[in-house]
Amino acid sequence: MSLRPDMIGIVARDIEVSLAFYKLLGLDAPPPAAGSPYTEIITKNGYRISWNALAMAKELNPNWVEPEGQRMELAFLCDSPAEVDATFSAVVKAGYAGHKAPWDAVWGQRYAVVIDPDGNHVSLFAKLG
Helix, strand or coil, rough: CCCCCCEEEEEECCHHHHHHHHHCCCCCCCCCCCCCCEEECCCCCEEEEEEEHHHHHHHHHHCCCCCCCCCCEEEEEEECCHHHHHHHHHHHHCCCEEEEEEECCCCEEEEEEEEEECCCEEEEEEEEC
């Protein structure tokens, strides 16, 4: 058997709004085709991320309920600690919520957390030094 992680899917209340947020983080995904409840992008490092309309998630799984709390989050590697700070600032200035302002974490990274339009936490990090 040859299982390997390949894609993460984001359930979005409004795909266009979600795409605008992730564009600030360097993901320039195409809008869904007319009438489609789905779009995806392949990142520069070969990982697929999809955006799935909330209505589609509920259609595929009628018992689906919107989660509370955080169980998983996306994490974006930045080139430098300064890029963590700049990206956090750009996201907040664009009107999105910052969850935790940049700090130097004990595990040796500059770290920050922002919140996407659907309430998902998104980490920004870079190696210190």
